[in-house]
Amino acid sequence: MAAPLLCLQLFMLLITSDSAATAFVGRGRRIARTNDTLRDDPVGRLKVYVYELPTEYNQDVVERDERCLSHMFAAEIFLHRFLLSSAVRTLNPDEADWFFTPVYTTCDLTNNGLPLPFDSPRMMRSAIQYIANKWSYWNRTEGADHFFIVPHDFGACFHYKEEKAIERGILPILQRATLVQTFGQSYHVCMKKGSIVIPPYAPTARILAHLIPPSTPRSIFAYFRGLFYDVGNDPEGGYYARGARASIWENFKNNALFDLSSEHPATYYEDMQRAIFCLCPLGWAPWSPRLVEAVVFGCIPVIIADDIVLPFADVIPWKEIGVFVAEHDVPNLDAILTSLSAVEILKKQRALADVSIKQAMLFPHPSLPNDAFHQILNGLARKLPHDPNIYLKDGIRILNWTAGPRGDMQPWKQQ
Numbered sequence: 580m581a582a583p584l585l586c587l588q589l590f591m592l593l594i595t596s597d598s599a600a601t602a603f604v605g606r607g608r609r610i611a612r613t614n615d616t617l618r619d620d621p622v623g624r625l626k627v628y629v630y631e632l633p634t635e636y637n638q639d640v641v642e643r644d645e646r647c648l649s650h651m652f653a654a655e656i657f658l659h660r661f662l663l664s665s666a667v668r669t670l671n672p673d674e675a676d677w678f679f680t681p682v683y684t685t686c687d688l689t690n691n692g693l694p695l696p697f698d699s700p701r702m703m704r705s706a707i708q709y710i711a712n713k714w715s716y717w718n719r720t721e722g723a724d725h726f727f728i729v730p731h732d733f734g735a736c737f738h739y740k741e742e743k744a745i746e747r748g749i750l751p752i753l754q755r756a757t758l759v760q761t762f763g764q765s766y767h768v769c770m771k772k773g774s775i776v777i778p779p780y781a782p783t784a785r786i787l788a789h790l791i792p793p794s795t796p797r798s799i800f801a802y803f804r805g806l807f808y809d810v811g812n813d814p815e816g817g818y819y820a821r822g823a824r825a826s827i828w829e830n831f832k833n834n835a836l837f838d839l840s841s842e843h844p845a846t847y848y849e850d851m852q853r854a855i856f857c858l859c860p861l862g863w864a865p866w867s868p869r870l871v872e873a874v875v876f877g878c879i880p881v882i883i884a885d886d887i888v889l890p891f892a893d894v895i896p897w898k899e900i901g902v903f904v905a906e907h908d909v910p911n912l913d914a915i916l917t918s919l920s921a922v923e924i925l926k927k928q929r930a931l932a933d934v935s936i937k938q939a940m941l942f943p944h945p946s947l948p949n950d951a952f953h954q955i956l957n958g959l960a961r962k963l964p965h966d967p968n969i970y971l972k973d974g975i976r977i978l979n980w981t982a983g984p985r986g987d988m989q990p991w992k993q994q
């Protein structure tokens with residue numbers, strides 16, 4: 580799709596979803612008030628130096644498997660591309676506030692398109708070794724003014740199984756760096772303090788292709804499509820989604836208010852635009868692209884994931900736009916949702932109609948004001964100025980390059 584057309588369509592989406600809410604509300608058009616920090620312009624507030632790496636760390640892996648351009652971890656590719664042409668980029672590392680190392684660690688996919696994280700720690704270590712040897716900036720702070728995007732399910736723990744991810748912990752050499760990660764769960768060893776939590780990548784063009792007339796009534800009360808059980812990986816049950824999805828199915832499969840199925844229909848995106856509530860329970864990770872889709876389609880997200888850390892939570896009013904249900908309260912989901920008054924529902928729908936909030940959930944290319952890229956930059960800008968203590972005295976070393984699983988010490992070789 581041509582870029583200008585994409586922009587126009589996104590603009591239309593934003594306008595129409597606002598008027599969709601207005602139509603539903605049946606009153607004059609109003610935009611919800613949100614924290615204006617969401618609309619900050621990062622240009623002039625920070626300078627980012629993008630390291631130039633051999634293409635085996637980025638471009639080559641995409642050329643090998645183009646599916647990486649559209650899967651839910653694709654933000655690592657588009658953040659890199661965005662930065663290359665961004666006004667915050669500096670070609671002079673001496674004036675940079677932040678350093679970015681463009682390494683695509685989620686692009687090793689199975690035939691089914693699931694990312695395998697097994698080479699990622701070695702690939703990441705190898706990239707850091709490369710920049711630490713070639714430039715002087717890494718050694719100056721051991722990464723404290725560097726940021727990395729690690730969109731895997733468990734971020735820089737680099738494993739898709741939670742118990743293994745916890746056992747591995749965050750890759751030791753990333754200890755001092757700032758992580759931009761999709762994984763968001765408080766009190767979790769894979770959730771690094773100070774990380775910038777982003778939405779998973781959802782292809783904007785595909786979303787735009789499924790818009791329905793904004794006047795379409797929301798005739799579905801609560802909607803969910805997805806797995807309830809993951810028999811392959813969790814044969815006994817109870818691990819997957821900590822049982823929350825199984826509980827949704829078992830309690831509400833015969834309840835007329837709930838439109839539930841494990842089959843993804845062709846009308847999935849249209850259905851979300853016809854629903855009042857979209858259930859967003861945790862899966863293996865606390866988040867899923869549903870959260871993005873629900874917000875963009877103006878369907879009130881019902882967030883069922885205890886301790887979830889939501890994307891850009893410091894600037895997006897999640898409490899206003901969503902409903903939070905504790906995992907142990909899933910059996911009462913019908914009572915919880917039906918107890919919300921029409922006024923409360925309309926307030927949430929109106930808050931959801933804020934164009935900046937929808938924009939912040941997406942990584943459109945080319946980028947648009949207030950989108951997820953801009954929120955990442957704003958998050959980095961808010962961390963400035965750096966604490967002077969991050970600059971290490973000559974000869975001082977804090978990181979231990981040989982810490983971590985022994986397998987990670989093997990050299991990384993491009994397949």
Ligand SMILES: *[C@@H]1O[C@H](CO)[C@@H](O)[C@H](O)[C@H]1NC(C)=O
Nearest residue numbers: 711712713714715716718976
């Ligand atoms: C950075 O430090 C490592 C050892 O910790 C050393 O091998 C490397 O050469 C240093 N880099 C530069 C550019 O001096």
Ligand SMILES: *[C@@H]1O[C@H](CO)[C@@H](O)[C@H](O)[C@H]1NC(C)=O
Nearest residue numbers: 614615616617892893894961
């Ligand atoms: C808006 O968000 C910023 C950044 O998190 C915060 O410092 C500020 O207090 C917020 N303002 C309001 C009015 O909520």
Ligand SMILES: *[C@@H]1O[C@H](CO)[C@@H](O)[C@H](O)[C@H]1NC(C)=O
Nearest residue numbers: 751978979980981982983984
């Ligand atoms: C670095 O980590 C390795 C592996 O855990 C350990 O054997 C070694 O003693 C550590 N080195 C330092 C200087 O702490």
